[in-house]
Amino acid sequence: MPLVTTTRPATSLTIRPATDDDWPLLWPVVEAVVREGETYVYPLDLTSDQAREVWMERPPGATVVAESADGTVLGTAKMGPNRPGHGDHVGTASFMVAPAARGLGVGRALGERVVAWHRERGFHGIQFNAVVESNAPAVRLWRSLGFAIIGTVPGAFRSPAHGYVGLHVMYLDLT
């Protein structure tokens, strides 16, 4: 687990929509998180092409990139309806922060952007389907943004470091 410091990014953190041209810079961040295998249930052998297909959302979804003043990618998030049809009024999102940028408030900045994005579009709420119980910094962050744990599926995630841990369903009501 990365050290969590109280250092916050100064004015140098920018969050902007991701474009197809960004993928070569996003993939190393996504790859590091996927290969680590501690926070997401992606296939461990995910290729760049497969990851791009999953991560680069098309409308009505969106993908954003967090970067420093010199253009270094610090993190990325994707968001959009959690379900189609009669469930598309609830959104969802996924987040990845570059290992070297953890503990700097990148996740919080991305989370705030994601909440604002859903509010602006009239979503009724945001559901996270599978927050790894042992990912304490993430659980703490989402709680601080107002998300509640709806329930926990016991032992649904095999953490390389912690063994079988639960997956939280978390929800933020925006109505």
Add this chain to the structure above:
Amino acid sequence: MPLVTTTRPATSLTIRPATDDDWPLLWPVVEAVVREGETYVYPLDLTSDQAREVWMERPPGATVVAESADGTVLGTAKMGPNRPGHGDHVGTASFMVAPAARGLGVGRALGERVVAWHRERGFHGIQFNAVVESNAPAVRLWRSLGFAIIGTVPGAFRSPAHGYVGLHVMYLDLT
């Protein structure tokens, strides 16, 4: 909501693996359930080709068909890992019963088959991600098979008949 009777199928109900050739007979059942829009969050304008892609599972998943002695399709279920990677030890499944065959125990027979399928393959549990709260027969059936409600995402489903209702996450422990 269909009338629920106590009539159970006699020995005439057969459950077998579905093949590609079955799709023309499965699609009317899937289409009826999707268009009804009361029990699943599929796109309402789902086409036959899109539905086949979603419904006809490839290994390690499976799709089965329930049919009467004369070959009439009564229902269908699909099953497989709920998540890839470090989450693939928990399974999931979806069920559809032909409108004319409801209340006859087809759903229960399919549910029992699905539970057995997961047990045989060593899954640790079965998770249903989105059981519509107002679908009382389904909630009752899954409870009777041992599933527990892990949590409910409030108002996450727009039921044509009931308005905004919750989506249950249900789970059966097989360990």
